[in-house]
Amino acid sequence: MNLADLSSNLLYVAFVAYLIATFVFGGAVKGNKEGTFNSEKRWGKVAITITLIGFAANLGYFFTRWGATGHAPLSNMFEFTTAFGMTLVGGFIILYFLYKTAVLGMIVLPVALLIIAFASMFPSEVSPLIPALQTSWLAIHVSTVVIAEGILAISAAAGLIYLLKVVDPAKKSKQRFWLEAMMYSLVLVVGFVVVSSFFSLTGYEAEFTYVDKEDQEAAITYAMPPIFGMNEYVALTDGAMTPLVETPALVHAGKLTTVVWSVLVGTILYWLIRLIFRKRISALLKPFVKNVNLQLMDEIGYRAIIIGFPIFTLGALVFAMIWAQIAWSRFWGWDPKEVWALITWLFYAAYLHLRLGKGWQGEKSAWLAVIGFAIIMFNLVAVNLIIAGLHSYA
Amino acid sequence: MENLQCQCGHTNPPGTKLCESCGRSLTEKDQNSKLVDMRYEGTARRSQTYNKSIIDKIWNFFSSVKVGVSIIVVLLVAAAIGTILPQQAFVPASTEATIQAYYADTYGSIGRVYHALGFHDLYSSYWFIALVGMLAISLVIASLDRFVPLYKSLKNQRVLRHPSFMDKQRIYGSGPAAEDTLEKAETKLKELKYNVRTDKNGLLAEKGRFSRWGPYVNHIGLIIFLFGVMLRMIPGFYIDESLWLREGETRAIPEVPGYYLENKGFALENYTGEGGEEVFGEALDRVGTVAKNYQTDVVLYQNSEDALPGAADSQEVVAEYPIRVNQPLKFDGYAIYQMDFRLDELKAMTFALTNKETEESLGELTIDLINPVDNYELEGGSTVELLGYYPDFSGFENGEPQTATPLPNNPGFLVELTTPETPEGETSFITIQNTVEPLGENDFKLTFLSADTRDVSGLTVRKDSTLPILGLGGLIFMIGVAQGMYFNHRRFWIQQKADGTVLLAGHTNKNWFGLKKDLDRVVEYASLPAYTDQQDEIDKVEKAEKEGETLS
Ligand code: HEM
Numbered sequence: 001m002n003l004a005d006l007s008s009n010l011l012y013v014a015f016v017a018y019l020i021a022t023f024v025f026g027g028a029v030k031g032n033k034e035g036t037f038n039s040e041k042r043w044g045k046v047a048i049t050i051t052l053i054g055f056a057a058n059l060g061y062f063f064t065r066w067g068a069t070g071h072a073p074l075s076n077m078f079e080f081t082t083a084f085g086m087t088l089v090g091g092f093i094i095l096y097f098l099y100k101t102a103v104l105g106m107i108v109l110p111v112a113l114l115i116i117a118f119a120s121m122f123p124s125e126v127s128p129l130i131p132a133l134q135t136s137w138l139a140i141h142v143s144t145v146v147i148a149e150g151i152l153a154i155s156a157a158a159g160l161i162y163l164l165k166v167v168d169p170a171k172k173s174k175q176r177f178w179l180e181a182m183m184y185s186l187v188l189v190v191g192f193v194v195v196s197s198f199f200s201l202t203g204y205e206a207e208f209t210y211v212d213k214e215d216q217e218a219a220i221t222y223a224m225p226p227i228f229g230m231n232e233y234v235a236l237t238d239g240a241m242t243p244l245v246e247t248p249a250l251v252h253a254g255k256l257t258t259v260v261w262s263v264l265v266g267t268i269l270y271w272l273i274r275l276i277f278r279k280r281i282s283a284l285l286k287p288f289v290k291n292v293n294l295q296l297m298d299e300i301g302y303r304a305i306i307i308g309f310p311i312f313t314l315g316a317l318v319f320a321m322i323w324a325q326i327a328w329s330r331f332w333g334w335d336p337k338e339v340w341a342l343i344t345w346l347f348y349a350a351y352l353h354l355r356l357g358k359g360w361q362g363e364k365s366a367w368l369a370v371i372g373f374a375i376i377m378f379n380l381v382a383v384n385l386i387i388a389g390l391h392s393y394a
Numbered sequence: 395m396e397n398l399q400c401q402c403g404h405t406n407p408p409g410t411k412l413c414e415s416c417g418r419s420l421t422e423k424d425q426n427s428k429l430v431d432m433r434y435e436g437t438a439r440r441s442q443t444y445n446k447s448i449i450d451k452i453w454n455f456f457s458s459v460k461v462g463v464s465i466i467v468v469l470l471v472a473a474a475i476g477t478i479l480p481q482q483a484f485v486p487a488s489t490e491a492t493i494q495a496y497y498a499d500t501y502g503s504i505g506r507v508y509h510a511l512g513f514h515d516l517y518s519s520y521w522f523i524a525l526v527g528m529l530a531i532s533l534v535i536a537s538l539d540r541f542v543p544l545y546k547s548l549k550n551q552r553v554l555r556h557p558s559f560m561d562k563q564r565i566y567g568s569g570p571a572a573e574d575t576l577e578k579a580e581t582k583l584k585e586l587k588y589n590v591r592t593d594k595n596g597l598l599a600e601k602g603r604f605s606r607w608g609p610y611v612n613h614i615g616l617i618i619f620l621f622g623v624m625l626r627m628i629p630g631f632y633i634d635e636s637l638w639l640r641e642g643e644t645r646a647i648p649e650v651p652g653y654y655l656e657n658k659g660f661a662l663e664n665y666t667g668e669g670g671e672e673v674f675g676e677a678l679d680r681v682g683t684v685a686k687n688y689q690t691d692v693v694l695y696q697n698s699e700d701a702l703p704g705a706a707d708s709q710e711v712v713a714e715y716p717i718r719v720n721q722p723l724k725f726d727g728y729a730i731y732q733m734d735f736r737l738d739e740l741k742a743m744t745f746a747l748t749n750k751e752t753e754e755s756l757g758e759l760t761i762d763l764i765n766p767v768d769n770y771e772l773e774g775g776s777t778v779e780l781l782g783y784y785p786d787f788s789g790f791e792n793g794e795p796q797t798a799t800p801l802p803n804n805p806g807f808l809v810e811l812t813t814p815e816t817p818e819g820e821t822s823f824i825t826i827q828n829t830v831e832p833l834g835e836n837d838f839k840l841t842f843l844s845a846d847t848r849d850v851s852g853l854t855v856r857k858d859s860t861l862p863i864l865g866l867g868g869l870i871f872m873i874g875v876a877q878g879m880y881f882n883h884r885r886f887w888i889q890q891k892a893d894g895t896v897l898l899a900g901h902t903n904k905n906w907f908g909l910k911k912d913l914d915r916v917v918e919y920a921s922l923p924a925y926t927d928q929q930d931e932i933d934k935v936e937k938a939e940k941e942g943e944t945l946s
Pocket residue numbers: 346349352353356456457458459460461462463465466529532533536537540606608609610612613616875878879
């Protein structure tokens with residue numbers, strides 16, 4: 001087994017460990033009697049041990065891949081997103097040792113699993129570095145950012161738990177709607193993983209040429225049956241599905257197709273869950289949060305941001321500017337990725353200031369924390385894949 | 395406004411909420427509330443006290459956190475709008491008109507509106523800059539409004555506080571205790587690294603007060619940073635020039651007096667996927683060519699001190715350096731970056747003067763496409779005169795040849811050919827594709843033989859004297875956030891009454907969990923009375939009330 005194979009096997013180990021730990025955490029929390037934490041105390045230890053083993057394997061993946069590629073594995077969508085899944089677990093481990101709350105693991109680990117699975121849908125082969133990335137600032141800048149985002153995301157998990165506890169599933173409300181919308185969007189990610197894996201396992205490919213928005217001829221390979229066709233497409237693969245709609249040059253029909261497939265499959269999955277359990281997903285999770293101490297969740301959410309904010313500033317602004325100055329001769333260029341890092345930073349700054357006032361702690365903070373996570377994910381996914389600038393990984 | 399006299403006899407400045415000396419609540423509202431607002435120690439803040447003159451109003455506006463957060467949120471939203479479509483710096487158009495047309499053509503009506511609203515250059519628009527300016531003003535005023543009274547108050551803290559101050563703290567407990575309780579508490583607190591002061595029957599233990607200055611320090615850092623950004627508008631602080639340098643060429647560096655740069659050679663290297671790069675094979679198969687290195691080998695010259703300016707032989711070599719991405723050439727406060735390149739630009743073209751009929755050559759000439767000479771004498775007595783040179787020929791306008799750019803992309807030559815046979819000369823217009831003979835059929839022509847090419851490096855010359863200021867601002871900001879966020883200001887007040895009853899109160903600016911952990915250890919060691927988190931109590935009552943509402 002060479003280093004690269006070892007690396008991907010270690011990632012599998014981590015994945016499986018997180019999966020097991022999710023269930024043990026869940027069981028630990030569910031086993032608590034109302035108002036007591038006995039089960040959590042006992043099983044929490046087992047669960048965190050499994051998590052730590054998984055995390056060690058995850059770190060093993062990271063450093064063996066570093067060894068195999070010769071550069072910090074933070075240079076493309078697969079590597080960066082996987083690292084984010086890892087630091088999310090890392091952030092959880094830090095806060096678990098501060099506050100010993102099993103319920104946090106029950107929420108964070110499945111999200112980390114989802115993120116790693118999502119990452120694995122992107123090409124994972126070892127890619128060479130373009131000149132701008134050939135510097136140790138790649139490792140310094142990106143690893144700091146990804147650690148900060150992992151920690152900041154914990155506040156969203158704490159916020160989610162807070163909301164699961166306070167939002168009344170029996171009463172129609174905006175809160176209930178948005179909470180369920182969050183659950184739905186997580187299921188959509190599952191949808192993406194499911195369709196991507198299905199079509200990649202069955203080896204689906206359809207090639208087209210098209211005319212891009214600069215009026216140049218270009219080629220594209222679809223990995224899923226093309227629902228949308230590119231501008232003035234010509235099919236090259238026999239027997240491939242004919243696109244239902246042709247889009248104007250401005251729209252990337254290939255990406256749109258992926259999105260629509262994911263939404264389609266995700267929505268079917270979501271309704272299956274609803275049909276089987278006859279409950280909203282947020283209501284399904286409700287029994288798990290019966291013992292949650294709201295004030296503690298609020299504190300954890302706040303603490304995660306307090307720990308994460310300075311690290312984020314250092315990585316996403318300070319180190320980023322130093323590197324940009326060296327590589328591109330200017331420390332700031334209003335590139336979309338930079339701008340979204342600034343937006344994320346301003347958002348958390350706004351959060352910190354809002355919390356100075358009364359009435360913003362508790363539920364409102366929880367919503368804000370979740371929105372913060374949404375911004376981080378937007379920067380990771382949408383900005384990389386859609387608003388591509390200098391930082392584009394896709 | 396009048397000073398406020400407390401029951402304890404202390405005179406407080408107008409606007410004070412908690413007596414500076416004993417901590418009693420001075421307003422009726424505070425007297426009736428269950429918990430006291432400790433954020434600024436109940437001090438008198440200018441913004442909370444005066445609201446008469448226009449200056450008061452402006453001061454109060456900018457010192458409000460609500461206003462500050464609103465500015466931050468507006469900036470955030472504006473920044474996001476600027477990423478919906480690419481900014482003008484990223485689109486392949488350079489003049490006002492072509493930029494406008496680009497947005498309209500590429501993005502349709504959305505693009506047209508986006509451009510019309512000025513969003514294509516959002517980050518340098520006046521309103522965006524004005525917003526950043528308001529942020530800066532707000533930072534300064536809000537910080538001053540709070541820092542000054544907070545500093546005074548924390549500096550002049552009394553150990554003994556009135557019981558009504560103690561029981562309005564979030565962490566509070568009271569009850570009988572042993573005689574040596576206070577001493578034991580003091581020992582334990584000192585062990586936990588608290589500064590302990592005692593006065594008569596009370597003690598004040600404090601830790602991490604400096605963390606309270608964190609926000610002010612980080613705001614100062616931000617202000618310094620923004621100041622640095624502003625400085626770059628002043629000429630001289632900031633230079634940003636581009637320099638296209640052909641292989642073999644030496645040029646004066648723009649805006650850098652006395653320095654010259656020679657391009658010894660440009661190299662573009664791609665990954666091969668072979669040898670040590672085999673690991674990349676799969677990725678290269680998928681994405682195609684990937685660049686590995688862009689490099690310009692340069693020599694930097696400087697005019698020697700005593701030489702006449704511009705005299706070529708008086709230049710001294712200062713440095714030889716391979717400029718690569720991430721490895722700019724630095725000298726004397728300037729830096730030169732590898733930013734761009736053009737491969738295989740035409741350098742010179744070689745022609746033969748031939749007789750059309752016999753195809754016999756009367757000699758060859760090479761025209762330098764950057765600095766062409768006008769006259770070419772061939773061996774057999776023929777001459778070629780260059781009447782006109784059009785480096786980037788783009789067609790005729792009113793019969794005149796035109797050039798689109800000064801770059802030799804598509805050279806056109808208007809020549810007069812004189813041979814012993816045709817002493818009166820023949821005129822001919824030559825481009826790469828064809829030859830036009832504007833004054834009638836000629837006997838001779840220039841036949842294209844070969845062309846030399848070379849690469850051109852696109853370099854950026856940069857000086858940024860504001861960097862140290864920006865760095866300082868960033869450093870101070872980082873120190874400030876770390877100071878304010880990784881440390882907490884924790885305090886305990888303990889006093890023992892004559893009857894042995896101990897009162898105990900605690901406060902922290904953040905991390906109540908940590909505060910309680912400290913307190914638990916002290917309570918256990920010194921057998922202090924049990925304490926409660928009064929916020930919990932309030933939450934419970936509120937929750938019960940809410941549930942009561944829904945039930946009834
Ligand atoms: C992007 C701009 C800003 C950043 C990054 C920033 C950063 C911070 C940070 C990190 C804190 C500490 C928060 C905490 O410890 O919980 C803070 C506190 C504070 N900021 Fe800002 N700030 C910004 C703009 C402003 C503005 C415009 C105002 C104007 C109202 C303001 C007013 C305050 C106040 C009043 C505090 C609390 C001070 C204290 O607790 O003693 N900030 N700021």
